Amino acid sequence: MKKIDIGKSGLKASEIALGCMRMAGLEVADAAKSISASLENGIDLFDHADIYGGGKSEEIFAKAIRELGVKRENIIVETKCGIRPGISFDFSKEHIIGSVENSLKRLEMDYVDLLALHRPDTLIEPEIVAEAFSELHGRGLVHHFGVSNQTPGQMALLQKYSDQKLTVNQLQFSVMHTGMIDAGLNANMTNDPSVNRDGGILDYCRLHDVTIQAWSPYQYGFFEGVFLGNEKFPEVNKAIDKIAKKYGVTNTAIATAWILRHPAKIQTVVGSMNPKRLAEIAAGSKIALTREEWYEIYMAAGNVLP
Numbered sequence: 001m002k003k004i005d006i007g008k009s010g011l012k013a014s015e016i017a018l019g020c021m022r023m024a025g026l027e028v029a030d031a032a033k034s035i036s037a038s039l040e041n042g043i044d045l046f047d048h049a050d051i052y053g054g055g056k057s058e059e060i061f062a063k064a065i066r067e068l069g070v071k072r073e074n075i076i077v078e079t080k081c082g083i084r085p086g087i088s089f090d091f092s093k094e095h096i097i098g099s100v101e102n103s104l105k106r107l108e109m110d111y112v113d114l115l116a117l118h119r120p121d122t123l124i125e126p127e128i129v130a131e132a133f134s135e136l137h138g139r140g141l142v143h144h145f146g147v148s149n150q151t152p153g154q155m156a157l158l159q160k161y162s163d164q165k166l167t168v169n170q171l172q173f174s175v176m177h178t179g180m181i182d183a184g185l186n187a188n189m190t191n192d193p194s195v196n197r198d199g200g201i202l203d204y205c206r207l208h209d210v211t212i213q214a215w216s217p218y219q220y221g222f223f224e225g226v227f228l229g230n231e232k233f234p235e236v237n238k239a240i241d242k243i244a245k246k247y248g249v250t251n252t253a254i255a256t257a258w259i260l261r262h263p264a265k266i267q268t269v270v271g272s273m274n275p276k277r278l279a280e281i282a283a284g285s286k287i288a289l290t291r292e293e294w295y296e297i298y299m300a301a302g303n304v305l306p
Helices: 021-025 028-040 052-068 093-107 126-138 152-161 179-185 201-207 234-247 251-260 275-286 291-300
Strands: 003-006 011-014 016-019 045-047 076-081 112-117 142-148 166-172 211-215 267-270
Touching: 003 211, 011 016, 016 028, 016 275, 021 052, 028 052, 028 275, 052 093, 076 093, 093 112, 093 126, 112 126, 112 166, 126 142, 126 152, 142 152, 142 211, 152 166, 152 201, 166 201, 179 201, 201 211, 234 251, 234 291, 251 267, 251 275, 251 291, 267 275
Parallel strands: 016 045, 016 267, 045 076, 076 112, 112 142, 142 166, 166 211, 211 267
Antiparallel strands: 003 011
């Protein structure tokens, strides 16, 4: 598994990460199998959030890690905070610090390698968030910081006040969710793909050494379903299946390789808990799609180059 430098921070992690949202629905023994399969295939970054299963995902992960005897220094753990389900977003100092402390208790750990703010909070007071970050870093509870689903302006506002560099931004990205690249490809056009909906977040992250972590890499829409093998999308599946046959891998590996091919060095966060599928996904790290193959898949997804 290839490694990338997360945000040029010196933190080296696998270019594929395991998103642990679905771990809340597993028994500890099954969670251990998922973690073991991840590690066997070179995946060493595990992505959590305080709201995943109401905290249960973190608890089960901790028990599974203990059962496996995995050393803390051999894994990279990321968690997120800032969403109060059914209530609000909350980037207050008290909520951020309290969330991290509670996550660490559930994870049975002294620190997390990464903390990301979970979606934007329009009531953010960047000075207050900066204070929270400084305290968490000073206490050794969090080593690196980031955000999710934020625009360049939102990131720049927070970075203006924070001494802690923002190293990651989690953004939805897949073959069937390509907004962050569509506008750039359609620059100086008046068609719908030319509409810049995210402020040029791809270029911003590349310019500022922020690692994009792609979530829902096999989904279309907003949790509407998986596009792979879906009869709604015959052309893109035909293209992916053809290329998968050429390389002797599954369609999942090719959908992963498509993301990894981008020179922005996007880290792919996958949510499967199936050990066999995790091995299939990891195979995508070994495939370097050609420029022609990458664009073939992009256009088969319904995109038209200007």
